[in-house]
Amino acid sequence: MNVELLTLKALSPLALHRRRTSEQFAPTLDYLPGSTVRGALADAYLQGDPSRAEETLFRQLFLSDEVRFSDFLPAGKFDLARVLPATAVACKRFEDHADSRSDALLRLELLREWDPPDLAKHNIWKECPNCKAINLKGKRDRAEAGYYAPDDPATPIKVKRRMIAGAAIERATGTAAHSMLFSHDVIEESGAYDGQETLFRGAVSIPQTLRQDLKDLASQHARLAVGYGRSRGWGQLQVQGWDTPRSEAHSLQERWSAFNDTIRQLWQQHGRAVPGQYFSLTLQSHLILKDEQTGQPVLDDIQAVHLGLPVGVERCYCALSAVVVSGWNMAAELPKADDWALSRGSVLLWRMPHDADPQPILKRLEEIEVNGLGERRNEGFGRMTACEPYHYIFTQRELRGGSQ
Numbered sequence: 001m002n003v004e005l006l007t008l009k010a011l012s013p014l015a016l017h018r019r020r021t022s023e024q025f026a027p028t029l030d031y032l033p034g035s036t037v038r039g040a041l042a043d044a045y046l047q048g049d050p051s052r053a054e055e056t057l058f059r060q061l062f063l064s065d066e067v068r069f070s071d072f073l074p075a076g077k078f079d080l081a082r083v084l085p086a087t088a089v090a091c092k093r094f095e096d097h098a099d100s101r102s103d104a105l106l107r108l109e110l111l112r113e114w115d116p117p118d119l120a121k122h123n124i125w126k127e128c129p130n131c132k133a134i135n136l137k138g139k140r141d142r143a144e145a146g147y148y149a150p151d152d153p154a155t156p157i158k159v160k161r162r163m164i165a166g167a168a169i170e171r172a173t174g175t176a177a178h179s180m181l182f183s184h185d186v187i188e189e190s191g192a193y194d195g196q197e198t199l200f201r202g203a204v205s206i207p208q209t210l211r212q213d214l215k216d217l218a219s220q221h222a223r224l225a226v227g228y229g230r231s232r233g234w235g236q237l238q239v240q241g242w243d244t245p246r247s248e249a250h251s252l253q254e255r256w257s258a259f260n261d262t263i264r265q266l267w268q269q270h271g272r273a274v275p276g277q278y279f280s281l282t283l284q285s286h287l288i289l290k291d292e293q294t295g296q297p298v299l300d301d302i303q304a305v306h307l308g309l310p311v312g313v314e315r316c317y318c319a320l321s322a323v324v325v326s327g328w329n330m331a332a333e334l335p336k337a338d339d340w341a342l343s344r345g346s347v348l349l350w351r352m353p354h355d356a357d358p359q360p361i362l363k364r365l366e367e368i369e370v371n372g373l374g375e376r377r378n379e380g381f382g383r384m385t386a387c388e389p390y391h392y393i394f395t396q397r398e399l400r401g402g403s404q
């Protein structure tokens with residue numbers, strides 16, 4: 001299986017609705033779900049001729065599990081962007097207070113250990129350093145959802161949006177219909193005002209035998225259409241190019257060590273012994289997981305066994321939220337039943353005893369990082385990263401700076 005990065009450029013406003021909707025105000029997603037890109041490529045293949053869906057190549061590319069499309073996220077410089085974790089924090093008052101950017105996962109786990117929690121001590125860390133420098137009492141709070149490039153985690157990747165208002169047209173008269181004003185929230189196209197490009201990048205996992213066929217279909221400058229409003233020219237994307245992903249800057253083993261080193265230092269600073277070895281899983285896309293016994297969706301009741309982690313792994317602090325995802329069954333040409341999923345950005349922290357061998361867990365985590373988990377993985381669901389550096393690099397810096 002090859003993994004290739006595909007970059008798409010928005011040529012017109014994009015309106016990607018969260019759900020099937022008929023409301024007068026429809027917010028857009030700020031990324032292209034894997035299923036959306038896959039659907040757009042399938043449309044490009046068919047060229048308006050539904051009978052081509054019977055071709056073997058079409059079925060291999062779009063209806064099999066052989067080819068997987070990740071979500072296409074707002075693009076940083078080179079690599080696939082990461083989803084900002086639910087534990088990310090930033091200054092509550094000033095967006096440009098860069099030193100306030102940090103992550104609360106390890107701090108919140110430490111707080112959980114105290115009974116009663118030592119809030120006074122914890123809250124020292126919550127002060128925004130930039131506010132403090134100008135004698136203001138600003139606090140860090142949960143950061144807004146967003147993205148960052150792995151090589152520059154302190155700089156959020158911005159998605160520009162704007163509102164487009166429109167009126168429904170009365171069919172009989174051809175004029176604006178009474179009290180039918182619609183507001184559309186859209187992602188701004190490339191060069192709308194400032195000449196900046198609006199790019200999205202995703203990972204496509206594809207067998208060697210199909211690689212060239214997909215690249216021919218999505219060749220440079222090929223046009224694709226996604227989302228709402230295509231008849232009025234919205235949703236136009238252009239293929240910017242294919243790239244080979246750069247290898248991860250740090251191996252899982254290195255991240256595991258750095259993660260646990262940071263925990264040791266933080267716990268030490270608060271005069272506590274570390275109760276075990278820790279690791280985290282951070283959702284890079286929604287996770288649709290069903291309990292094998294009951295068939296029910298696994299949400300905030302998620303346990304180590306659902307992830308295929310060995311016995312003895314204990315769940316610690318988690319920041320979880322749930323989301324309903326809809327979909328389109330291309331083979332049946334029908335909407336898929338809605339699914340409940342754990343939302344991307346959700347974070348799970350786990351612990352195992354000091355004397356447990358980390359190797360089987362590292363092996364399992366590596367499998368999870370490569371293959372993902374749960375249902376609809378060929379549409380980008382179930383992707384996650386283990387021992388994500390975002391959870392420890394800021395804390396490391398704060399510990400070096402002597403901050404609490």
Ligand SMILES: [Zn+2]
Pocket residue numbers: 091092093094097100128129130131132138139
């Ligand atoms: Zn501040």
